[in-house]
Every structure is written in C-alpha cells, then in structure tokens.
Amino acid sequence: MTGASDFLKRIRQRWHPGDQRDAERAAHSVSDSSEDIERSARTTARAVCTLLETPNLTALNLGCGYGRVDKYIAPHVKTLYLVDVSENMLRLAKARLSEFKNVVFVQGDGQALSTIEDAQIDLVYTMFVLQHLPKEIAFRCLLEMNRVLKPDAKVLLQFPNAKSRFYREDFLYNAVFGEEDNPARVRSYFVEEVEWLVKTAGFDCAEVLEEGYDGKYFNRNEISVIGRKSGVVTLGQLRRHAADTREGLKRGEWS
Numbered sequence: 312m313t314g315a316s317d318f319l320k321r322i323r324q325r326w327h328p329g330d331q332r333d334a335e336r337a338a339h340s341v342s343d344s345s346e347d348i349e350r351s352a353r354t355t356a357r358a359v360c361t362l363l364e365t366p367n368l369t370a371l372n373l374g375c376g377y378g379r380v381d382k383y384i385a386p387h388v389k390t391l392y393l394v395d396v397s398e399n400m401l402r403l404a405k406a407r408l409s410e411f412k413n414v415v416f417v418q419g420d421g422q423a424l425s426t427i428e429d430a431q432i433d434l435v436y437t438m439f440v441l442q443h444l445p446k447e448i449a450f451r452c453l454l455e456m457n458r459v460l461k462p463d464a465k466v467l468l469q470f471p472n473a474k475s476r477f478y479r480e481d482f483l484y485n486a487v488f489g490e491e492d493n494p495a496r497v498r499s500y501f502v503e504e505v506e507w508l509v510k511t512a513g514f515d516c517a518e519v520l521e522e523g524y525d526g527k528y529f530n531r532n533e534i535s536v537i538g539r540k541s542g543v544v545t546l547g548q549l550r551r552h553a554a555d556t557r558e559g560l561k562r563g564e565w566s
C-alpha cells in the first residue's frame with residue numbers, strides 16, 4: 312500500500328460519525344449545544360456570503376463535514392460543490408441539504424479535486440480541515456484550489472493560530488501524550504508561514520486576520536485568510552522549481 316492511500320484510509324477511519332450529533336462533536340467542543348453550533352454556522356455562512364460578489368456564482372467547500380455552514384450558503388449560489396473524504400459525513404450532508412437541487416456532493420481523495428475541471432469555481436472556502444492534514448498535503452490542497460478557481464476568484468481559508476493559548480496547549484497535550492500518530496491531530500500555523508504558503512500556491516492575501524480582530528469569520532484562536540487567485544501555479548511547475556533549487560543546494564549555491 313502506498314503512503315498516500317494509507318493516509319487516506321487513516322483519515323477516513325477518523326471521520327466516520329454515526330449521526331449529526333456525532334459529526335457536531337467532531338467539529339466542536341463537546342460543551343457546545345446544537346443550538347449554539349447552528350447559530351455559529353449561520354454567522355459564518357453570512358460572512359462567507361459577503362465574499363460572493365455577484366449572484367449566480369459557483370462555490371466549493373473543501374471538507375464540508377455534515378454541511379454545517381453549507382445549508383445557509385446553498386440558497387445564495389448557483390451551484391455548490393461539497394467535497395469531503397468521509398462517506399458518512401457526505402451522507403449526513405446530503406440529508407441536511409436534501410431540499411437543495413443545486414448541491415453537488417463529491418467524495419474526495421484527501422488531496423485532489425480530480426472531478427472538478429480547471430477554472431470552474433468562483434469561491435472556495437474551507438474551515439477546520441487543512442489543520443488536520445500534514446502541512447505538505449494541506450499545501451497540495453491549496454494548489455488544487457488554485458487550479459479549480461477562475462482567474463481573480465477568492466478563497467477563504469482558516470488556520471489554527473500557533474500563537475494562541477488554545478493551540479499552544481493543544482500542541483503540548485499532543486506532545487506529552489504521544490499523539491503524533493493521530494493522523495488528524497491539529498497542526499497550527501504562524502501568520503508569516505500562512506502568508507508564504509498561500510502566496511506560493513498562487514494567491515494574493517487580500518485579508519489576513521488573527522487574534523484581536525472582531526471575529527469576522529471565525530473565533531479569535533484562528534487565522535482567517537481571504538486570498539485572491541493571482542495566477543496559475545501547478546504542481547508540475549513547483550516540482551521543476553524544487554528539483555532545480557535542490558540541484559543548486561548540492562552545488563553550494565544556497566549559502
């Protein structure tokens with residue numbers, strides 16, 4: 312079995328809720344009530360909808376879960392692609408959004424959006440998903456977002472802020488209890504790192520919000536990024552770049 316398919320199997324095993332309450336617990340603190348979760352979903356959806364600059368647009372959510380926010384976004388777009396690795400999450404999302412005929416459900420392979428053609432999408436949003444992936448795979452997901460987005464289209468990203476107490480404590484817990492084998496453990500990020508990753512994947516950072524802001528998209532522990540596609544960046548281009556610079560390293564050109 313290859314590393315990639317082994318990883319996919321492990322993340323699918325991690326995300327297999329039985330019902331919506333199970334799925335809510337996967338994405339939220341266990342102390343949050345269903346009403347609180349629903350209220351925060353509506354608030355986030357309103358913020359996402361402010362990014363839809365004209366009517367009749369096509370949006371895509373990478374890692375939709377049970378469709379928590381998507382239920383409130385579907386009425387505002389022409390087509391909504393909901394992508395998730397988990398069959399169970401998609402089953403719950405289908406039930407939750409059954410009234411909408413403009414939603415396309417896609418079971419993803421964890422890193423590519425292979426069924427979606429290039430330059431089709433006006434807005435990609437993803438929340439509480441990239442944080443569960445190894446950073447290399449999260450970066451390849453950014454490249455896929457770049458590929459499927461139209462020129463100048465926007466992306467809304469969430470990353471856990473490594474500077475926040477919440478995520479520092481989370482890291483410490485994982486370190487001392489040996490959680491490094493948990494494939495879905497949270498990987499947190501510093502703002503400078505996020506900006507570099509997002510730019511390298513072909514986006515201008517139109518807006519980067521971290522602690523101290525008014526909670527426009529997510530709560531204060533999160534970094535929110537609104538990126539705008541600035542050009543096409545492909546895996547092939549970056550492979551050539553990486554191979555060339557590795558050769559330069561061997562020749563001592565990096566010192």
Ligand SMILES: C[S@@+](CC[C@H](N)C(=O)[O-])C[C@H]1O[C@@H](n2cnc3c(N)ncnc32)[C@H](O)[C@@H]1O
Binds near residue numbers: 438
């Ligand atoms: C914490 S939940 C968040 C769900 C949803 N975004 C929300 O905010 O309610 C993480 C979700 O991401 C999905 N997921 C994890 N890794 C993924 C990947 N590489 N590609 C697509 N979905 C993924 C899981 O199956 C799960 O439904």
